Amino acid sequence: MELNKKTVRTLFLCAAGCIVLYWLLHETERVAAVAKGVGSILSPFITGAALAFVLNVPMRAIERGLKGIKKAGLRRVTAILLTVLAVIVVLFGVFWLLIPQIGETVESLAASLPGFFTRVQQWVLAFVENHPELDEWLSENTDFETIDWAGLIQNLLSLVSSSASAIMDKLVGTVLALSTGIFNAVLSLVFCIYCMSRKEILARQFRRMLYAFVPEHVSDEVVRILRMTNSTFSSFISGQCLEAVILGCLFAVVMSIFRMPYVPLVSVTIAVTALVPIVGAFIGCIVGAFFILVVSPMQAVWFVIMFLVLQQIENNLIYPRVVGTSIGLPGMWVLVAVAVGGDLMGVGGMLMMIPLASVCYALLREITTKRLEKRAIPPEKVRDHPPEINSKFKQKRAQSRIKRQQKRSEGNPPDSAESEK
Numbered sequence: 001m002e003l004n005k006k007t008v009r010t011l012f013l014c015a016a017g018c019i020v021l022y023w024l025l026h027e028t029e030r031v032a033a034v035a036k037g038v039g040s041i042l043s044p045f046i047t048g049a050a051l052a053f054v055l056n057v058p059m060r061a062i063e064r065g066l067k068g069i070k071k072a073g074l075r076r077v078t079a080i081l082l083t084v085l086a087v088i089v090v091l092f093g094v095f096w097l098l099i100p101q102i103g104e105t106v107e108s109l110a111a112s113l114p115g116f117f118t119r120v121q122q123w124v125l126a127f128v129e130n131h132p133e134l135d136e137w138l139s140e141n142t143d144f145e146t147i148d149w150a151g152l153i154q155n156l157l158s159l160v161s162s163s164a165s166a167i168m169d170k171l172v173g174t175v176l177a178l179s180t181g182i183f184n185a186v187l188s189l190v191f192c193i194y195c196m197s198r199k200e201i202l203a204r205q206f207r208r209m210l211y212a213f214v215p216e217h218v219s220d221e222v223v224r225i226l227r228m229t230n231s232t233f234s235s236f237i238s239g240q241c242l243e244a245v246i247l248g249c250l251f252a253v254v255m256s257i258f259r260m261p262y263v264p265l266v267s268v269t270i271a272v273t274a275l276v277p278i279v280g281a282f283i284g285c286i287v288g289a290f291f292i293l294v295v296s297p298m299q300a301v302w303f304v305i306m307f308l309v310l311q312q313i314e315n316n317l318i319y320p321r322v323v324g325t326s327i328g329l330p331g332m333w334v335l336v337a338v339a340v341g342g343d344l345m346g347v348g349g350m351l352m353m354i355p356l357a358s359v360c361y362a363l364l365r366e367i368t369t370k371r372l373e374k375r376a377i378p379p380e381k382v383r384d385h386p387p388e389i390n391s392k393f394k395q396k397r398a399q400s401r402i403k404r405q406q407k408r409s410e411g412n413p414p415d416s417a418e419s420e421k
Helices: 007-024 029-066 071-130 130-142 147-164 164-197 198-214 216-257 263-273 279-296 297-327 331-374 392-411 414-420
Strands: none
Touching: 007 029, 029 071, 029 216, 071 147, 071 164, 071 263, 147 279, 164 198, 216 263, 216 297, 216 331, 263 279, 279 297
8 A cells, every 4th residue: 555645644544433433332422412512503504494494485485476576685685584473483383272272271170170170079988888897997007186287297398398498499490490591592582583584595605505515416425415405495394384283273263163162272272283294183183172072062073074074075185185195205204203203202303203204205206216217227117016936046946846756767777667557
Protein backbone atom coordinates (compact mmCIF):
# COMPACT_ATOMS: atom_id res chain seq x y z
CA MET A 1 0.00 0.00 0.00
CA GLU A 2 1.40 3.35 -1.05
CA LEU A 3 1.87 5.74 1.87
CA ASN A 4 0.62 9.07 0.52
CA LYS A 5 -1.49 11.87 1.94
CA LYS A 6 -4.80 10.16 1.11
CA THR A 7 -3.73 6.91 2.78
CA VAL A 8 -2.56 8.72 5.90
CA ARG A 9 -5.84 10.59 6.12
CA THR A 10 -7.82 7.36 5.72
CA LEU A 11 -5.78 5.63 8.45
CA PHE A 12 -6.23 8.63 10.75
CA LEU A 13 -10.01 8.65 10.22
CA CYS A 14 -10.20 4.90 10.87
CA ALA A 15 -8.19 5.25 14.09
CA ALA A 16 -10.32 8.18 15.24
CA GLY A 17 -13.50 6.24 14.45
CA CYS A 18 -12.25 3.24 16.46
CA ILE A 19 -11.44 5.48 19.43
CA VAL A 20 -14.87 7.13 19.31
CA LEU A 21 -16.59 3.73 19.00
CA TYR A 22 -14.62 2.39 21.98
CA TRP A 23 -15.64 5.44 24.04
CA LEU A 24 -19.28 5.07 23.03
CA LEU A 25 -19.35 1.40 24.03
CA HIS A 26 -17.53 1.76 27.37
CA GLU A 27 -18.90 5.11 28.60
CA THR A 28 -22.61 4.58 28.02
CA GLU A 29 -23.76 6.61 31.04
CA ARG A 30 -21.60 9.57 30.12
CA VAL A 31 -22.68 9.32 26.48
CA ALA A 32 -26.33 9.25 27.56
CA ALA A 33 -25.77 12.31 29.77
CA VAL A 34 -24.04 14.19 26.93
CA ALA A 35 -26.79 13.21 24.47
CA LYS A 36 -29.46 14.33 26.93
CA GLY A 37 -27.73 17.68 27.44
CA VAL A 38 -27.31 18.26 23.71
CA GLY A 39 -30.92 17.24 23.13
CA SER A 40 -32.21 19.68 25.75
CA ILE A 41 -30.19 22.48 24.15
CA LEU A 42 -31.32 21.70 20.62
CA SER A 43 -34.93 20.78 21.46
CA PRO A 44 -36.35 24.34 20.98
CA PHE A 45 -34.71 24.61 17.56
CA ILE A 46 -35.83 21.11 16.51
CA THR A 47 -39.37 21.89 17.68
CA GLY A 48 -39.34 25.21 15.85
CA ALA A 49 -38.09 23.60 12.63
CA ALA A 50 -40.76 20.88 12.84
CA LEU A 51 -43.46 23.48 13.51
CA ALA A 52 -42.23 25.56 10.56
CA PHE A 53 -42.38 22.49 8.33
CA VAL A 54 -45.99 21.83 9.36
CA LEU A 55 -47.10 25.47 9.08
CA ASN A 56 -45.39 25.79 5.70
CA VAL A 57 -48.20 23.72 4.17
CA PRO A 58 -51.01 26.26 4.82
CA MET A 59 -48.63 29.20 4.42
CA ARG A 60 -47.72 28.04 0.92
CA ALA A 61 -51.40 27.93 -0.08
CA ILE A 62 -52.06 31.35 1.47
CA GLU A 63 -49.05 32.85 -0.26
CA ARG A 64 -50.24 31.55 -3.62
CA GLY A 65 -53.54 33.33 -3.00
CA LEU A 66 -51.76 36.65 -2.34
CA LYS A 67 -50.41 37.11 -5.85
CA GLY A 68 -51.92 40.59 -5.92
CA ILE A 69 -49.16 41.78 -3.54
CA LYS A 70 -46.22 42.56 -5.82
CA LYS A 71 -43.45 42.80 -3.21
CA ALA A 72 -42.23 39.31 -2.27
CA GLY A 73 -41.17 40.33 1.26
CA LEU A 74 -44.52 41.91 2.06
CA ARG A 75 -46.35 38.90 0.58
CA ARG A 76 -44.28 36.52 2.75
CA VAL A 77 -44.86 38.52 5.95
CA THR A 78 -48.60 38.72 5.24
CA ALA A 79 -48.77 34.98 4.59
CA ILE A 80 -46.94 34.22 7.87
CA LEU A 81 -49.24 36.50 9.86
CA LEU A 82 -52.37 34.99 8.29
CA THR A 83 -51.07 31.46 8.96
CA VAL A 84 -50.34 32.17 12.62
CA LEU A 85 -53.70 33.93 12.96
CA ALA A 86 -55.51 30.96 11.40
CA VAL A 87 -53.80 28.55 13.81
CA ILE A 88 -54.71 30.77 16.78
CA VAL A 89 -58.35 30.96 15.61
CA VAL A 90 -58.55 27.17 15.21
CA LEU A 91 -57.04 26.52 18.64
CA PHE A 92 -59.29 29.13 20.23
CA GLY A 93 -62.34 27.60 18.55
CA VAL A 94 -61.41 24.13 19.77
CA PHE A 95 -60.90 25.30 23.35
CA TRP A 96 -64.04 27.45 23.18
CA LEU A 97 -66.04 24.37 22.26
CA LEU A 98 -64.30 21.92 24.59
CA ILE A 99 -63.87 23.82 27.86
CA PRO A 100 -67.57 24.68 28.49
CA GLN A 101 -68.64 21.17 27.56
CA ILE A 102 -65.99 19.65 29.81
CA GLY A 103 -67.16 21.92 32.63
CA GLU A 104 -70.75 20.79 32.16
CA THR A 105 -69.65 17.15 32.10
CA VAL A 106 -67.65 17.58 35.31
CA GLU A 107 -70.66 19.25 36.99
CA SER A 108 -72.97 16.44 35.92
CA LEU A 109 -70.46 13.89 37.16
CA ALA A 110 -70.14 15.73 40.47
CA ALA A 111 -73.93 15.77 40.78
CA SER A 112 -74.25 12.05 40.00
CA LEU A 113 -71.33 10.81 42.11
CA PRO A 114 -73.06 11.22 45.54
CA GLY A 115 -75.95 9.08 44.37
CA PHE A 116 -73.50 6.54 43.01
CA PHE A 117 -71.63 6.37 46.31
CA THR A 118 -74.94 6.06 48.18
CA ARG A 119 -75.93 3.13 46.00
CA VAL A 120 -72.53 1.52 46.58
CA GLN A 121 -72.88 2.01 50.35
CA GLN A 122 -76.35 0.47 50.34
CA TRP A 123 -75.07 -2.46 48.31
CA VAL A 124 -72.19 -3.04 50.75
CA LEU A 125 -74.53 -2.91 53.77
CA ALA A 126 -76.96 -5.30 52.10
CA PHE A 127 -74.10 -7.65 51.25
CA VAL A 128 -72.87 -7.65 54.86
CA GLU A 129 -76.40 -8.26 56.17
CA ASN A 130 -76.85 -11.18 53.80
CA HIS A 131 -73.52 -12.67 54.92
CA PRO A 132 -73.44 -12.65 58.74
CA GLU A 133 -70.21 -14.69 58.82
CA LEU A 134 -68.40 -11.70 57.27
CA ASP A 135 -69.79 -9.43 60.00
CA GLU A 136 -68.60 -11.88 62.67
CA TRP A 137 -65.12 -12.05 61.14
CA LEU A 138 -64.86 -8.25 61.09
CA SER A 139 -65.98 -7.94 64.70
CA GLU A 140 -63.49 -10.62 65.80
CA ASN A 141 -60.47 -9.31 63.88
CA THR A 142 -60.96 -5.55 64.18
CA ASP A 143 -61.34 -3.53 67.34
CA PHE A 144 -62.10 0.08 66.49
CA GLU A 145 -62.49 1.05 70.15
CA THR A 146 -58.84 0.37 71.06
CA ILE A 147 -57.39 2.30 68.11
CA ASP A 148 -55.31 5.32 69.20
CA TRP A 149 -56.93 7.94 67.01
CA ALA A 150 -55.01 10.79 68.67
CA GLY A 151 -51.70 9.07 68.01
CA LEU A 152 -52.64 8.48 64.38
CA ILE A 153 -53.54 12.14 63.92
CA GLN A 154 -50.27 13.19 65.61
CA ASN A 155 -48.25 10.93 63.33
CA LEU A 156 -50.11 12.31 60.33
CA LEU A 157 -49.35 15.90 61.36
CA SER A 158 -45.69 15.11 61.90
CA LEU A 159 -45.53 13.45 58.48
CA VAL A 160 -47.07 16.51 56.87
CA SER A 161 -44.69 18.89 58.66
CA SER A 162 -41.63 16.80 57.76
CA SER A 163 -42.63 16.68 54.10
CA ALA A 164 -43.33 20.43 53.85
CA SER A 165 -39.73 21.16 52.83
CA ALA A 166 -39.89 18.48 50.13
CA ILE A 167 -43.17 19.95 48.87
CA MET A 168 -41.58 23.41 48.68
CA ASP A 169 -38.60 22.01 46.77
CA LYS A 170 -40.93 20.34 44.30
CA LEU A 171 -42.94 23.55 43.99
CA VAL A 172 -39.79 25.56 43.23
CA GLY A 173 -38.68 22.91 40.71
CA THR A 174 -42.10 23.03 39.05
CA VAL A 175 -41.95 26.83 38.76
CA LEU A 176 -38.45 26.64 37.25
CA ALA A 177 -39.53 23.92 34.82
CA LEU A 178 -42.57 26.00 33.83
CA SER A 179 -40.39 29.06 33.24
CA THR A 180 -37.97 27.00 31.15
CA GLY A 181 -40.87 25.57 29.17
CA ILE A 182 -42.28 29.03 28.45
CA PHE A 183 -38.84 30.28 27.37
CA ASN A 184 -38.34 27.26 25.10
CA ALA A 185 -41.83 27.72 23.62
CA VAL A 186 -41.11 31.38 22.80
CA LEU A 187 -37.70 30.46 21.36
CA SER A 188 -39.28 27.70 19.24
CA LEU A 189 -41.91 30.10 17.93
CA VAL A 190 -39.30 32.73 17.01
CA PHE A 191 -37.12 30.14 15.28
CA CYS A 192 -40.20 28.80 13.47
CA ILE A 193 -41.07 32.25 12.10
CA TYR A 194 -37.45 32.76 11.06
CA CYS A 195 -37.41 29.43 9.19
CA MET A 196 -40.72 30.23 7.46
CA SER A 197 -39.55 33.67 6.36
CA ARG A 198 -36.15 32.53 5.05
CA LYS A 199 -36.89 28.99 3.86
CA GLU A 200 -35.50 29.51 0.34
CA ILE A 201 -32.24 30.95 1.70
CA LEU A 202 -31.85 28.09 4.19
CA ALA A 203 -32.49 25.50 1.47
CA ARG A 204 -29.96 27.15 -0.85
CA GLN A 205 -27.33 27.26 1.92
CA PHE A 206 -27.86 23.59 2.66
CA ARG A 207 -27.50 22.64 -1.00
CA ARG A 208 -24.29 24.69 -1.30
CA MET A 209 -22.75 22.92 1.69
CA LEU A 210 -23.95 19.53 0.44
CA TYR A 211 -22.43 19.94 -3.03
CA ALA A 212 -19.25 21.43 -1.53
CA PHE A 213 -18.43 18.49 0.77
CA VAL A 214 -20.21 15.49 -0.82
CA PRO A 215 -19.70 13.96 -4.32
CA GLU A 216 -22.08 15.34 -6.91
CA HIS A 217 -23.93 12.10 -7.69
CA VAL A 218 -24.53 11.50 -3.96
CA SER A 219 -25.71 15.09 -3.53
CA ASP A 220 -28.14 14.72 -6.42
CA GLU A 221 -29.62 11.62 -4.83
CA VAL A 222 -29.88 13.30 -1.41
CA VAL A 223 -31.66 16.33 -2.89
CA ARG A 224 -34.07 14.05 -4.78
CA ILE A 225 -34.89 12.05 -1.62
CA LEU A 226 -35.38 15.22 0.42
CA ARG A 227 -37.75 16.63 -2.19
CA MET A 228 -39.70 13.37 -2.20
CA THR A 229 -39.83 13.49 1.61
CA ASN A 230 -41.05 17.08 1.59
CA SER A 231 -43.78 16.28 -0.94
CA THR A 232 -44.89 13.17 0.97
CA PHE A 233 -44.97 14.91 4.35
CA SER A 234 -46.85 17.91 2.96
CA SER A 235 -49.44 15.71 1.27
CA PHE A 236 -49.85 13.64 4.42
CA ILE A 237 -50.31 16.66 6.68
CA SER A 238 -52.87 18.34 4.42
CA GLY A 239 -54.71 15.07 3.79
CA GLN A 240 -54.78 14.12 7.48
CA CYS A 241 -56.15 17.54 8.49
CA LEU A 242 -58.82 17.41 5.76
CA GLU A 243 -59.77 13.85 6.77
CA ALA A 244 -60.10 14.91 10.44
CA VAL A 245 -62.37 17.83 9.52
CA ILE A 246 -64.56 15.61 7.33
CA LEU A 247 -64.85 12.97 10.05
CA GLY A 248 -65.74 15.55 12.72
CA CYS A 249 -68.41 17.12 10.52
CA LEU A 250 -69.80 13.67 9.69
CA PHE A 251 -70.13 12.82 13.38
CA ALA A 252 -71.72 16.20 14.12
CA VAL A 253 -74.37 15.72 11.42
CA VAL A 254 -75.23 12.12 12.39
CA MET A 255 -75.30 12.87 16.12
CA SER A 256 -77.58 15.85 15.49
CA ILE A 257 -79.93 13.66 13.45
CA PHE A 258 -80.19 11.10 16.27
CA ARG A 259 -80.44 13.87 18.93
CA MET A 260 -77.44 12.74 20.96
CA PRO A 261 -75.97 14.96 23.70
CA TYR A 262 -72.62 16.77 23.61
CA VAL A 263 -72.55 17.10 19.82
CA PRO A 264 -69.91 19.90 19.69
CA LEU A 265 -67.73 18.28 22.35
CA VAL A 266 -67.74 14.78 20.88
CA SER A 267 -67.39 15.83 17.24
CA VAL A 268 -64.48 18.20 17.98
CA THR A 269 -62.82 15.55 20.19
CA ILE A 270 -63.07 12.96 17.41
CA ALA A 271 -61.79 15.48 14.83
CA VAL A 272 -58.77 16.34 17.00
CA THR A 273 -57.93 12.76 17.93
CA ALA A 274 -58.39 11.63 14.30
CA LEU A 275 -55.19 13.54 13.49
CA VAL A 276 -53.44 10.50 14.95
CA PRO A 277 -53.84 7.79 12.28
CA ILE A 278 -55.80 4.58 12.95
CA VAL A 279 -55.84 4.70 16.79
CA GLY A 280 -56.82 8.35 17.25
CA ALA A 281 -60.46 7.95 16.26
CA PHE A 282 -60.89 5.04 18.69
CA ILE A 283 -59.56 7.23 21.51
CA GLY A 284 -62.15 9.83 20.54
CA CYS A 285 -64.82 7.11 20.55
CA ILE A 286 -63.91 6.09 24.12
CA VAL A 287 -63.97 9.70 25.34
CA GLY A 288 -67.26 10.45 23.56
CA ALA A 289 -68.91 7.27 24.84
CA PHE A 290 -67.85 8.18 28.38
CA PHE A 291 -69.38 11.65 28.11
CA ILE A 292 -72.66 10.30 26.71
CA LEU A 293 -72.70 7.51 29.30
CA VAL A 294 -73.21 10.09 32.06
CA VAL A 295 -76.46 11.21 30.43
CA SER A 296 -77.81 8.00 28.91
CA PRO A 297 -76.14 4.56 28.87
CA MET A 298 -78.36 3.40 26.01
CA GLN A 299 -77.37 6.37 23.85
CA ALA A 300 -73.73 5.54 24.61
CA VAL A 301 -74.29 2.06 23.19
CA TRP A 302 -75.91 3.51 20.07
CA PHE A 303 -73.01 5.97 19.79
CA VAL A 304 -70.50 3.11 19.75
CA ILE A 305 -72.52 1.34 17.04
CA MET A 306 -72.73 4.58 15.04
CA PHE A 307 -68.96 5.05 15.45
CA LEU A 308 -68.22 1.58 14.08
CA VAL A 309 -70.42 2.22 11.04
CA LEU A 310 -68.91 5.65 10.34
CA GLN A 311 -65.42 4.25 10.92
CA GLN A 312 -65.99 1.68 8.18
CA ILE A 313 -67.17 4.43 5.82
CA GLU A 314 -64.15 6.52 6.73
CA ASN A 315 -61.65 3.66 6.31
CA ASN A 316 -63.07 2.43 3.00
CA LEU A 317 -64.15 5.65 1.29
CA ILE A 318 -62.72 8.81 2.87
CA TYR A 319 -59.22 7.86 4.08
CA PRO A 320 -58.06 6.05 0.89
CA ARG A 321 -59.15 8.96 -1.30
CA VAL A 322 -57.94 11.80 0.93
CA VAL A 323 -54.81 10.41 2.64
CA GLY A 324 -54.07 6.98 1.21
CA THR A 325 -53.28 8.16 -2.30
CA SER A 326 -51.03 10.94 -0.99
CA ILE A 327 -48.65 8.65 0.92
CA GLY A 328 -48.75 5.60 -1.37
CA LEU A 329 -48.31 3.16 1.53
CA PRO A 330 -50.38 -0.03 1.88
CA GLY A 331 -52.65 -0.30 4.92
CA MET A 332 -50.63 -3.11 6.48
CA TRP A 333 -47.47 -1.02 6.55
CA VAL A 334 -49.43 2.00 7.81
CA LEU A 335 -50.42 -0.09 10.85
CA VAL A 336 -46.80 -1.19 11.38
CA ALA A 337 -45.56 2.40 11.06
CA VAL A 338 -48.11 3.63 13.60
CA ALA A 339 -47.17 0.89 16.08
CA VAL A 340 -43.42 1.44 15.74
CA GLY A 341 -43.66 5.25 15.80
CA GLY A 342 -45.95 5.24 18.83
CA ASP A 343 -43.63 2.90 20.72
CA LEU A 344 -40.55 4.99 19.94
CA MET A 345 -41.78 8.60 20.14
CA GLY A 346 -45.43 8.58 21.20
CA VAL A 347 -48.05 10.56 19.28
CA GLY A 348 -45.44 12.58 17.38
CA GLY A 349 -43.81 9.35 16.28
CA MET A 350 -47.13 8.09 14.91
CA LEU A 351 -47.52 11.24 12.81
CA MET A 352 -43.93 11.21 11.55
CA MET A 353 -43.47 7.50 10.94
CA ILE A 354 -46.22 7.08 8.30
CA PRO A 355 -44.81 9.53 5.68
CA LEU A 356 -41.27 8.42 6.60
CA ALA A 357 -42.24 4.79 6.00
CA SER A 358 -43.88 5.87 2.74
CA VAL A 359 -40.61 7.44 1.57
CA CYS A 360 -38.65 4.31 2.56
CA TYR A 361 -41.23 2.16 0.79
CA ALA A 362 -40.91 4.19 -2.43
CA LEU A 363 -37.09 4.14 -2.29
CA LEU A 364 -37.02 0.39 -1.64
CA ARG A 365 -39.39 -0.14 -4.58
CA GLU A 366 -37.11 1.90 -6.86
CA ILE A 367 -33.98 0.04 -5.73
CA THR A 368 -35.69 -3.34 -6.13
CA THR A 369 -36.89 -2.49 -9.65
CA LYS A 370 -33.42 -1.33 -10.71
CA ARG A 371 -31.73 -4.44 -9.34
CA LEU A 372 -34.25 -6.74 -11.03
CA GLU A 373 -33.58 -4.98 -14.35
CA LYS A 374 -29.83 -5.14 -13.78
CA ARG A 375 -29.93 -8.87 -13.06
CA ALA A 376 -32.28 -9.50 -16.03
CA ILE A 377 -34.85 -11.41 -13.99
CA PRO A 378 -37.79 -12.47 -16.20
CA PRO A 379 -40.99 -10.57 -15.31
CA GLU A 380 -43.05 -13.76 -15.02
CA LYS A 381 -40.94 -14.86 -12.03
CA VAL A 382 -41.96 -11.87 -9.91
CA ARG A 383 -45.63 -11.68 -10.79
CA ASP A 384 -48.49 -12.65 -8.44
CA HIS A 385 -48.65 -16.30 -9.55
CA PRO A 386 -45.15 -17.28 -10.76
CA PRO A 387 -44.63 -20.46 -12.80
CA GLU A 388 -43.06 -23.54 -11.28
CA ILE A 389 -39.33 -22.97 -11.03
CA ASN A 390 -36.89 -25.79 -11.78
CA SER A 391 -33.91 -24.83 -9.68
CA LYS A 392 -30.47 -26.43 -9.96
CA PHE A 393 -30.91 -27.98 -6.54
CA LYS A 394 -34.17 -29.59 -7.68
CA GLN A 395 -32.52 -30.87 -10.88
CA LYS A 396 -29.65 -32.40 -8.90
CA ARG A 397 -32.11 -34.13 -6.60
CA ALA A 398 -33.97 -35.59 -9.61
CA GLN A 399 -30.70 -36.80 -11.20
CA SER A 400 -29.53 -38.41 -7.95
CA ARG A 401 -32.93 -40.12 -7.60
CA ILE A 402 -32.63 -41.55 -11.13
CA LYS A 403 -29.10 -42.81 -10.43
CA ARG A 404 -30.21 -44.55 -7.22
CA GLN A 405 -33.05 -46.26 -9.09
CA GLN A 406 -30.64 -47.43 -11.79
CA LYS A 407 -28.22 -48.85 -9.22
CA ARG A 408 -31.07 -50.57 -7.41
CA SER A 409 -32.31 -52.15 -10.66
CA GLU A 410 -28.78 -53.31 -11.57
CA GLY A 411 -28.25 -54.87 -8.14
CA ASN A 412 -31.57 -56.86 -8.31
CA PRO A 413 -31.73 -58.59 -11.81
CA PRO A 414 -35.03 -60.25 -12.76
CA ASP A 415 -35.32 -64.03 -12.03
CA SER A 416 -35.31 -66.73 -14.74
CA ALA A 417 -39.07 -67.26 -14.73
CA GLU A 418 -39.80 -63.67 -15.31
CA SER A 419 -37.10 -63.52 -17.98
CA GLU A 420 -38.59 -66.50 -19.83
CA LYS A 421 -41.96 -64.90 -19.83
